[in-house]
Amino acid sequence: MNKKNKYTISAFVQNSAGILNRITIVFTRRKINIESLTVSETERKGISRFTVVVNCTEQMVNRLQQQLNKVIEVYKVFISEDKDIIFNEIAFFKMQVKNKAANEKLQKIADSNNARVAHASAKFMVIEKTGSKEDITSLFYILEPYNILEFIQSGRIAILKNEEGMSDFLPEGVI
Amino acid sequence: MGKTADTKKATKPRKKEMLGSEAILEALIHEGVDTIFGYPGGAIMPIYDALYNYKDKLRHILVRHEQGATHAAEGYAKMKGHAGVCFATSGPGATNLVTGIADAMLDSIPMVCITGQVADHLLGMDAFQETDVIGVTMPVTKWNFQITNAEEIPQVIAKAFYIANSGKPGPVLIDVTKNAQFQKFKFAPQEYKDLKSYNPFKNGIGTSVEEAAKLINKAKSPMMFVGNGVLISKAEKVVRKFAEKTGIPVASTLHGLSVFPTSHPLYVGMLGMHGNYGPNYLSDEADLVLAVGMRFDDRVTGDVSKFLPNAKIIHVEIDAAEVGKIMKPTVTILSDAKRAMTQLLAKVKEKKHTKWHQKFVDCYDKEFKQVISKETHPKKGEIKMAEVIRRLSEQTKGKAVIVPDVGQHQMMAARYYKFAQTDSFVTSGGLGTMGFSLPAAFGVKTGAPNRTVISISGDGGFQMNIQELGTIAQENADVKIVILNNSFLGMVRQWQGMFFEKRYSFVNLVNPEFTIISKGYGIPAQKVTERKDLDAAIETMLKYKGAYMLEIMVEQEEDVFPMIPTGAAVRDIRLK
Numbered sequence: 003m004n005k006k007n008k009y010t011i012s013a014f015v016q017n018s019a020g021i022l023n024r025i026t027i028v029f030t031r032r033k034i035n036i037e038s039l040t041v042s043e044t045e046r047k048g049i050s051r052f053t054v055v056v057n058c059t060e061q062m063v064n065r066l067q068q069q070l071n072k073v074i075e076v077y078k079v080f081i082s083e084d085k086d087i088i089f090n091e092i093a094f095f096k097m098q099v100k101n102k103a104a105n106e107k108l109q110k111i112a113d114s115n116n117a118r119v120a121h122a123s124a125k126f127m128v129i130e131k132t133g134s135k136e137d138i139t140s141l142f143y144i145l146e147p148y149n150i151l152e153f154i155q156s157g158r159i160a161i162l163k164n165e166e167g168m169s170d171f172l173p174e175g176v177i
Numbered sequence: 178m179g180k181t182a183d184t185k186k187a188t189k190p191r192k193k194e195m196l197g198s199e200a201i202l203e204a205l206i207h208e209g210v211d212t213i214f215g216y217p218g219g220a221i222m223p224i225y226d227a228l229y230n231y232k233d234k235l236r237h238i239l240v241r242h243e244q245g246a247t248h249a250a251e252g253y254a255k256m257k258g259h260a261g262v263c264f265a266t267s268g269p270g271a272t273n274l275v276t277g278i279a280d281a282m283l284d285s286i287p288m289v290c291i292t293g294q295v296a297d298h299l300l301g302m303d304a305f306q307e308t309d310v311i312g313v314t315m316p317v318t319k320w321n322f323q324i325t326n327a328e329e330i331p332q333v334i335a336k337a338f339y340i341a342n343s344g345k346p347g348p349v350l351i352d353v354t355k356n357a358q359f360q361k362f363k364f365a366p367q368e369y370k371d372l373k374s375y376n377p378f379k380n381g382i383g384t385s386v387e388e389a390a391k392l393i394n395k396a397k398s399p400m401m402f403v404g405n406g407v408l409i410s411k412a413e414k415v416v417r418k419f420a421e422k423t424g425i426p427v428a429s430t431l432h433g434l435s436v437f438p439t440s441h442p443l444y445v446g447m448l449g450m451h452g453n454y455g456p457n458y459l460s461d462e463a464d465l466v467l468a469v470g471m472r473f474d475d476r477v478t479g480d481v482s483k484f485l486p487n488a489k490i491i492h493v494e495i496d497a498a499e500v501g502k503i504m505k506p507t508v509t510i511l512s513d514a515k516r517a518m519t520q521l522l523a524k525v526k527e528k529k530h531t532k533w534h535q536k537f538v539d540c541y542d543k544e545f546k547q548v549i550s551k552e553t554h555p556k557k558g559e560i561k562m563a564e565v566i567r568r569l570s571e572q573t574k575g576k577a578v579i580v581p582d583v584g585q586h587q588m589m590a591a592r593y594y595k596f597a598q599t600d601s602f603v604t605s606g607g608l609g610t611m612g613f614s615l616p617a618a619f620g621v622k623t624g625a626p627n628r629t630v631i632s633i634s635g636d637g638g639f640q641m642n643i644q645e646l647g648t649i650a651q652e653n654a655d656v657k658i659v660i661l662n663n664s665f666l667g668m669v670r671q672w673q674g675m676f677f678e679k680r681y682s683f684v685n686l687v688n689p690e691f692t693i694i695s696k697g698y699g700i701p702a703q704k705v706t707e708r709k710d711l712d713a714a715i716e717t718m719l720k721y722k723g724a725y726m727l728e729i730m731v732e733q734e735e736d737v738f739p740m741i742p743t744g745a746a747v748r749d750i751r752l753k
Contacts, residue, residue, distance in 0.1 A: 023315055
């Protein structure tokens with residue numbers, strides 16, 4: 003019961019000023035650290051989707067779901083474990099390029115790790131990697147010896163592994 | 178189909194050009210508001226200027242501190258059953274509202290606060306009296322919103338009242354920038370009953386009523402817990418009928434007091450830390466608990482892991498977030514108490530639980546002998562808080578509205594006032610806000626002018642909103658004010674005595690002469706130090722037409738019992 007797990011919370015909300023704060027204070031008050039957070043507009047204008055990853059007990063995540071549902075602007079909240087969702091993150095690695103050999107080496111690393119070169123210039127290169135947090139971390143370790151100038155990783159985006167669409171749980175005309 | 182749409186159009190109100198400040202008042206009037214508790218200041222001056230022309234439609238009560246406005250609005254809302262309204266200016270005016278807003282949030286009291294704000298071009302500029310009141314109040318409001326354009330007023334005010342009053346009621350704050358108050362626009366009031374992301378009425382009851390009825394009909398030692406939700410949904414009559422049909426003993430939470438007349442044969446007392454012995458102790462033996470409009474607060478459950486070890490739980494609750502938050506119910510009826518209990522009443526069998534009920538009677542006898550008789554009928558020594566409450570109860574025949582503050586006297590009032598009428602106990606239960614009583618009692622009197630309203634405070638809490646004597650005096654409000662003075666912060670002192678080796682750390686008070694202060698405000702007052710004078714003094718107070726203060730010197734180191742020590746199981750309730 004007290005075992006902590008990784009949960010992905012997907013919340014569909016009315017896009018309005020202050021909504022980020024309304025969502026995060028639900029976590030802050032219970033001292034739950036947000037591991038990652040992604041917000042974007044859905045296929046329906048005016049409705050945004052929060053994807054929040056937390057590490058907590060099942061009891062706590064259920065409580066978070068109930069409390070998020072109480073926020074006036076929230077339409078629907080799903081709680082998922084990793085097995086129930088397709089999820090990914092994206093990362094950029096800005097690499098120093100000292101010479102042609104280094105350039106080729108980095109190209110090769112990118113290719114063999116299912117990453118792509120998003121930008122290349124004489125002095126640096128940006129490698130883009132989409133994948134799980136583990137995939138990105140392992141590429142990080144591979145690239146580390148070649149001088150990473152900058153590294154950034156997005157929060158998780160996730161979609162539910164079922165045949166339901168937004169119109170099933172949020173019928174049209176909701177706004 | 179087209180026809181109905183057309184007829185709707187015809188009734189649309191005509192738009193009239195006016196200032197944002199006027200539109201706020203028009204929108205309030207449209208919501209049925211006739212009373213406002215407030216305090217003016219720079220950023221809300223346009224609204225106050227508009228108010229000058231609305232004196233015949235809106236009664237504005239000038240409080241002495243914005244916190245007073247919130248508690249008065251709470252007391253008012255409790256009596257009226259719809260949102261109380263507060264006005265305050267930006268900055269300190271707004272932050273002074275926060276305690277009262279948090280109080281209303283925890284006790285599910287509908288309230289709409291309207292705050293002035295600096296003009297929108299000054300937002301975030303550290304302007305004079307600018308504070309981020311939306312950010313500050315977000316965690317303690319049911320909803321809040323900042324209006325920066327007057328065009329938003331009709332919809333936002335309508336939405337504010339809809340949210341505050343519906344479902345589990347709560348406080349809403351609307352912040353209005355000065356430019357929006359000065360802005361001219363065409364106004365027409367709006368209705369708001371269609372908020373898709375928030376629909377407290379969407380829940381179907383489904384088969385839960387049948388399942389609940391089955392459990393109730395089978396139960397051998399059932400109990401019913403009644404809470405605030407019964408009063409909010411005005412379900413007290415149907416709840417009483419239900420109890421009488423099923424023969425189930427009824428215990429009340431602090432906020433459920435006066436749902437049942439104290440003298441009702443099925444009423445077995447109050448739950449919780451300083452509740453009655455029987456309902457606490459015997460809840461261990463209950464095989465079924467029907468919890469109606471209550472939320473298993475930690476002051477009720479004690480150690481949750483040891484609470485209701487043998488009982489299945491039926492939870493009647495309007496707020497889905499409360500379901501399973503503390504106790505896992507076997508059956509949940511997601512509904513307001515009135516709808517649920519009306520349906521349930523039709524499905525339960527007539528029954529009597531005579532033997533089970535007798536156990537509560539026996540427990541009460543034990544409590545009466547060991548605690549109650551000594552507290553309420555002492556023969557010698559100093560005056561006891563409990564006997565004051567007992568005498569107040571007798572002289573008012575249980576028909577007054579009791580508005581205690583927070584602390585020992587609050588528990589004494591809860592324990593010993595014998596309620597004969599519903600809606601007779603207004604207190605800060607969730608937040609436990611000292612200083613609540615005086616302004617709240619004023620609000621109660623404003624909302625229920627025909628009832629006797631008694632504010633009861635300790636000497637500590639009374640000084641937290643003592644300035645509201647000014648409001649009471651200015652408004653000629655007939656509020657009876659009782660101070661039970663033991664020159665201590667009594668509840669803290671009791672805990673220090675019991676759990677901190679009697680290390681009385683900063684709990685003794687050197688007090689002013691309260692009667693002189695009261696008289697300074699023009700409110701007659703009397704101080705009672707001896708038992709023989711008590712009844713006559715209470716009689717004088719009750720007979721007096723107008724506000725009256727009674728300061729009663731009580732035993733200094735009296736403790737409240739029974740008591741469930743924090744973290745203990747309810748079965749370990751102590752009688753001494």
